[in-house]
Amino acid sequence: MAGRSRVVILGAGESGIGAAKLAQLKGFDVFVSDYGVITDKYKAALEKLSIPFESEKHTEELILNANEVIKSPGIPSTAPIIKKLVEKGISVVSEIEFAKRYTNAKVICITGSNGKSTTSLLTYHILKNAGLNVGLAGNIGQSFAAQVATEDFEYYVLEISSFMLDDMFRFRADIAVLLNITPDHLDRYDYKLENYAASKMRIIQNQTQNDVFIYCADDEESIKALMHIKPLAKTYAFSIVKEVETGAYLKAETIHILTEPNKELTMSISDLALQGKHNIYNSMASGIVAKVLELRNDTIRESMGNFKNIEHRLEHVAKISGIDFINDSKATNVNSTWYALESMTTDVVLIMGGVDKGNDYSMLKDLVKSKVKAIVCLGKDNKRIHDAFEDDVDVIVNTFSAEEAAQIAFHLAKRGDAVLLSPACASFDLFKSYEDRGNQFKAAVREL
Missing domain, CATH: 3.40.1190.10 (Mur-like, catalytic domain)
Structure with a gap:
């Protein structure tokens, strides 16, 4: 295999897996490294393509020998591994x-x-x-x-x-x-x-x-x-x-x-x-x-x-007592919730939680500080959400059904606020799917 140009991909989410597929197709020697946990879906995709990968670590000797690195947009340029790549003069580009x-x-x-x-x-x-x-x-x-x-x-x-x-x-x-x-x-x-x-x-x-x-x-x-x-x-x-x-x-x-x-x-x-x-x-x-x-x-x-905006993606459900209810149940990762919060122009009561896929909530911290007045957790185990945001919001409440979450969020919000269901997590602890979660939320809102 000597002589093949080596492409290392940092981050094994949607963009990382896509980049790995294309790089392999174009004849590169490909390696994928993710500092977080790689989800089963993306692990399976890499295994099917026989692309070597590592999860929950960055092994420097496997990364710093790259001819080029493709990095996930979520990794800041201040990350130690990126600094080392830049010092070595290795090209770091986006999947795009x-x-x-x-x-x-x-x-x-x-x-x-x-x-x-x-x-x-x-x-x-x-x-x-x-x-x-x-x-x-x-x-x-x-x-x-x-x-x-x-x-x-x-x-x-x-x-x-x-x-x-x-x-x-x-x-x-x-x-x-x-x-x-x-x-x-x-x-x-x-x-x-x-x-x-x-x-x-x-x-x-x-x-x-x-x-x-x-x-x-x-x-x-x-x-x-x-x-x-x-x-x-x-x-x-x-x-x-x-x-x-x-x-x-x-x-x-x-x-x-x-x-x-x-x-x-x-x-x-x-x-x-x-x-x-x-x-x-x-x-x-x-x-x-x-x-x-x-x-x-x-x-x-x-x-x-x-035009219809996609269901379960920042979908406006209802306005009740001057409070907007928004269903973004499709946000099953932190990135999607980040985009949902980014688009909000009012104070938000955020409903989040579910099956945590080793989420790194730090990227949400600034948006939560500036826009979120309360968090309503909807899931069986909400400890990591409490740990992540206890210093950023005054109120974090646990709920175990869409109905309970909608009712509590309604009480925490005031006229002019938005109640946003944007879970950042998979839905399988309490629901069949993100669609089921979104539909139960919409039904609960209509009952208010």
Whole structure:
């Protein structure tokens, strides 16, 4: 086997396993290392492919001999193993960067502090309905690398986080969308908003005048960042407060999308499937992408009118006494709960817990401190949640049924708050599946 280039993958989650599949397919000598516990599903996937791996440790002599390392977005650049790799001059990239080398598909990359998942799903929905051969990846769905290895899509809609962008260097987006920049997980950015903003702006790195950049003209931090970085790409802005020349704007309850003269799409906001101010922005961004790709107006309108956000993924259940109840039962890992909390704009009563898969809750700490007023545990053994967050929230309560969890959360919340079921754990201690957990929660909310 001498002479084969060695690729080491750090982190054996969805993106790590996908990267391992693609690297093996491309003839690399592959090794996977995870400092945490590798789930049975991903262990089985690696065993099936006969890819060597290690769990709950990083063995330096098996990692520091890599030609290149692909790291999970969850691993910060301050992790000791990453520092050692950088000191040795070993290239460390994201799965997205690695996978992009092996596809000629057009990539539509969507980033922002809030609304990424919804906008990515809506954009994918519009493109798919218009008959394009399109995949959905990044922070959402199946890993990009796994799809590059096994599918033959001509377009990809990629939901991209700042953590991914930090490990992207040569990657180029054909269409880049920046929804907004709000102060978020600044612990990874030396507590400086400008560092986080610079990370988000990497979405336009390597773009040429043949590419497209779409941004929000109402977002203060995006505008500030654009004063320092001039995009080479063709730019389109969207706004709900002023008219823009090319892009999208709101006037008299109607969205106007104009990517070139005399080719305007108009749509009443009451016809949009996604309601709420933040969703007008998301719909505008998706609509501009569709117009840039020259899809037909009636196709775009139809898709923007019939889109359904996936069940059990940040699904709005009801508003009771001014409290929003949100079902995110599909969040069976810490990462998903992190995204759910990241998207919240109000104080949150968080319902979490279940079968803990060796979760590292530390990545949630800052979001819990800033947004969560109480945690309602829903599971048989909640000790690790208490240990993780006892210093960050005033109230942590144990419950053992969806009904009990919904009732207690309702009492802990006040008008204007949100009750969010986003468990960060598997459901099998009390429920048949995450769908069963979500459905029982929804039924319990409707009984309140």
